[in-house]
Amino acid sequence: MKAILRLLAVLVWGLMPGTASAEDQFKLLVIATPSTYHYEYIPVARESLEKLARLHSIGLTWTSDPAVFDGDLSPYAAVLFLNTPAEQLSATQRQRFEAYMRGGGNAMVVHRAAIVPPGAWPWYERLVGRSFVNHPKIQTGVVTVADKGFPASFGLPDRWIWSDEFYVTENPHRVAVNPVLEVDEASYDPTRIWPGQVGRRMGAHHPEAWYHRHEQGRVFVTLLGHQAEMYRDERYLQHLLGGIYWTATGLGQVGAKQR
Structure with missing residues (x-):
């Protein structure tokens, strides 16, 4: 009898408000479509971003299929293009997506997703x-923080060692x-590039x-x-999380009026 009562108590407790998983703060759509040079990152990035989403109560939808843009984007606080060639989207x-941004949607763009063929x-x-120009070979350089008050720079030192392609735009x-x-x-060395290409300095x-506003969104x-x-990498994930947080909510920016 006592065992039955204990079981009933557990069941009732499980149905009480506040004992279920935390409600999502917002919904984020991540599109990660493989390209010629960007595909190995997908399982690693998915695992890390889904972990961050669970930790911070973010409703994350992960897809590699541009067909998601045929559906309703309005439930998403932001769309994250993760190394995804945006020109793969149909007309x-x-x-x-343009209508989503005009309606107040928000977008985050990571690495390869910043590149579209000129005029495409x-x-x-x-x-x-x-607009993308080219990039040197992967090298180790010093990344500097230009805006300490922006969430995507929180937790980063003023100068930190990082190895990347360092796009020229x-x-x-x-x-x-x-x-x-x-x-x-x-x-x-910005000129350390492949034969037949000319490296450029900015x-x-x-x-x-960087951040800015486009149409009605962040x-x-x-x-x-x-x-x-x-x-x-914890520093890089902190950088991404800060970008996601601001893009989706508009909050967290030090010394700025929230919009």
Whole structure:
């Protein structure tokens, strides 16, 4: 009899409010579509981001299929393009994503996802805020924090050693962005590139992460994130988490009015 009572007590306790899993703060759509040079990162990044989502009560939907853009995007606080060639989206899917941003949706762009062929999708180039030129071979350099008050820089030292491709970009659409991280070109060789290509320097200000607004939404871009093992690095994951947090909520920015 006592055993039955104990069992009933456990069942009743399990049905009480507040004993279930924490409610998601917001929903995040992550699209991670493999490309020629970016596919090994997918299982590593998925494991790490899903762990972060559980830890921080984020409802994360992970997909590699652009068909997700044929559906309703409005439940998502943000869409994260993770190394995904955005030009793979069909014309209809692009229109749906553009409508999502015009309706107040938000976007985060990581590494390869910042690249679209010139003229392939000018609207998306403006969303990214910069256009890709080329990149040197993977090298170790010094990444510097340009904005200590932005969540994607929290927990990072003012100068930290990082190895990446350090994309070179230009601004043909004259989009104003707010740099979060830069790379010190004196700490590596921007001209160390493949035969037949010409390496370029950007000078004293070489942004590798930034934020701005596009249409009615927030956009955060980080060009870092080429190697699969980076998605196990605590500093890099902290950088991504800060970007996700701000992109989805607009909160956490030190000294700025929240919008």
